[in-house]
Amino acid sequence: MRRDPVLALWLAPCAALVAGPVAGTTYLTVEQAQAALFPGAQMTAHPVALTPAQVKAIEKASDTRVREKTLKVWSASNGGWFYVDQVIGKHELITYALALDAAGAVRGIEILDYRETYGGEVRDPKWRAQFVGKKVGSPLKLDVDIMNLSGATLSSRNITVGVRRLLATHELVVGKP
Amino acid sequence: MSLWSASLETGAEVCQRARPWLGTVVSVRVEAGPGLAEPAIEAAFAEVGEIHRRMSFHDPDSELSRLNAAAHRAPQAVSGRLRRVLSAALALARASGGSFDPAVGGDPGASWRDVELGGDGRVRFRRPLRLDLGGIAKGYAVDRAIDGLRRQGIAAAVVNAGGDLRSFGCRHTVWVRDPAEPGCGIPLLETADAAVATSAGYFDENALVEPRTGGSLGVDRSATVCARRAIWADGLTKPVLADPSGSVGLLRRLGARAVLLDCQGGRLYLE
Numbered sequence: 001m002r003r004d005p006v007l008a009l010w011l012a013p014c015a016a017l018v019a020g021p022v023a024g025t026t027y028l029t030v031e032q033a034q035a036a037l038f039p040g041a042q043m044t045a046h047p048v049a050l051t052p053a054q055v056k057a058i059e060k061a062s063d064t065r066v067r068e069k070t071l072k073v074w075s076a077s078n079g080g081w082f083y084v085d086q087v088i089g090k091h092e093l094i095t096y097a098l099a100l101d102a103a104g105a106v107r108g109i110e111i112l113d114y115r116e117t118y119g120g121e122v123r124d125p126k127w128r129a130q131f132v133g134k135k136v137g138s139p140l141k142l143d144v145d146i147m148n149l150s151g152a153t154l155s156s157r158n159i160t161v162g163v164r165r166l167l168a169t170h171e172l173v174v175g176k177p
Numbered sequence: 178m179s180l181w182s183a184s185l186e187t188g189a190e191v192c193q194r195a196r197p198w199l200g201t202v203v204s205v206r207v208e209a210g211p212g213l214a215e216p217a218i219e220a221a222f223a224e225v226g227e228i229h230r231r232m233s234f235h236d237p238d239s240e241l242s243r244l245n246a247a248a249h250r251a252p253q254a255v256s257g258r259l260r261r262v263l264s265a266a267l268a269l270a271r272a273s274g275g276s277f278d279p280a281v282g283g284d285p286g287a288s289w290r291d292v293e294l295g296g297d298g299r300v301r302f303r304r305p306l307r308l309d310l311g312g313i314a315k316g317y318a319v320d321r322a323i324d325g326l327r328r329q330g331i332a333a334a335v336v337n338a339g340g341d342l343r344s345f346g347c348r349h350t351v352w353v354r355d356p357a358e359p360g361c362g363i364p365l366l367e368t369a370d371a372a373v374a375t376s377a378g379y380f381d382e383n384a385l386v387e388p389r390t391g392g393s394l395g396v397d398r399s400a401t402v403c404a405r406r407a408i409w410a411d412g413l414t415k416p417v418l419a420d421p422s423g424s425v426g427l428l429r430r431l432g433a434r435a436v437l438l439d440c441q442g443g444r445l446y447l448e
Contacts, residue, residue, distance in 0.1 A: 008368035010434075019361055025204070149342075149351075150373040151375025
């Protein structure tokens with residue numbers, strides 16, 4: 001099973017690029033996600049503020065905490081619902097969109113934005129500034145795009161929990177006839 | 178990244194999406210002519226979803242779970258995809274002397290040696306055990322997605338399944354986390370057409386365990402493997418982390434290369 005060697009070049013520690021904080025990636029805006037999940041549909045926003053009783057019912061049904069009491073939800077002119085929600089992990093902040101069909105079944109999930117959040121020095125402008133000019137004339141890359149990061153260990157568990165919470169929210173509040 | 182932006186001037190469009198699959202976040206970035214990128218991305222995710230449904234260890238209805246429940250009683254027929262991943266996992270287990278082992282749980286002492294992949298395509302376990310293909314299935318999903326994108330005539334793409342990534346058609350820099358500071362990325366290699374995977378215990382010291390001893394593979398270093406196919410890059414990180422010098426022959430046979438990074442900024446290149 002001998003194979004041809006792979007075509008790749010290791011970069012030396014002092015290569016043209018310097019190390020930088022892992023930032024994240026923006027995949028889609030809310031409008032792009034709406035167009036992708038409900039092509040051609042008119043989207044109507046529905047401002048919903050959950051009452052304490054509704055929060056309690058959702059938490060009970062989904063076995064998760066409701067942090068955000070104001071929902072970001074739209075209905076689609078051709079039937080269906082579109083939610084934008086955020087989940088927070090130990091190091092990550094994920095904004096995602098959930099599309100439901102008219103009957104409330106999952107039609108699609110798109111991650112809109114993924115950010116890594118580290119306490120302390122990674123966010124500290126002074127700490128970040130140490131990379132600036134580390135190598136004169138080097139293309140400075142302060143925010144590493146998650147797309148090109150190997151070994152990221154991103155878990156989707158928080159998204160799964162968020163979707164469960166939104167499905168309970170839809171059943172108990174928004175999609176209720 | 179500048180190369181991706183430059184391609185916009187040639188009329189091609191760059192499109193990227195990320196969805197939760199395989200217990201992680203899978204992202205796909207594609208460069209293609211107008212109108213071609215989105216259907217190509219949908220097809221890539223359909224393939225990733227198919228692998229997830231067949232090989233999920235946690236979903237009791239997955240093909241793998243059904244195999245785990247029944248294969249010690251009678252030989253079971255499996256799909257082509259599962260057979261391919263299982264045969265790669267067993268080859269890697271054999272070649273690494275068990276430092277990569279897809280067999281977990283079941284009888285004490287049960288290992289990959291108790292898994293029989295018959296010439297008729299059926300699978301049998303000699304004693305009760307469970308297969309966990311988590312160490313290799315993500316890489317296979319990335320390969321299937323990339324192969325599909327190539328077949329559709331896509332000019333350039335990157336598929337990244339929670340850090341197992343593969344690209345073609347565009348030179349770009351692959352970054353890894355600094356073991357001393359996982360929130361910080363290090364530019365590690367430049368490639369136009371390769372798969373890269375990294376294993377490390379920096380977020381969870383129990384994430385990586387040496388199957389033969391049960392000991393942790395450590396939190397203070399990472400192993401990055403670069404190979405033609407993501408299935409090998411993904412699978413090889415574990416043997417490389419467990420036994421760096423002992424895995425040189427295995428890397429060579431698979432046309433792969435590796436580098437270990439430690440907390441002090443040290444690097445050990447294996448090729």
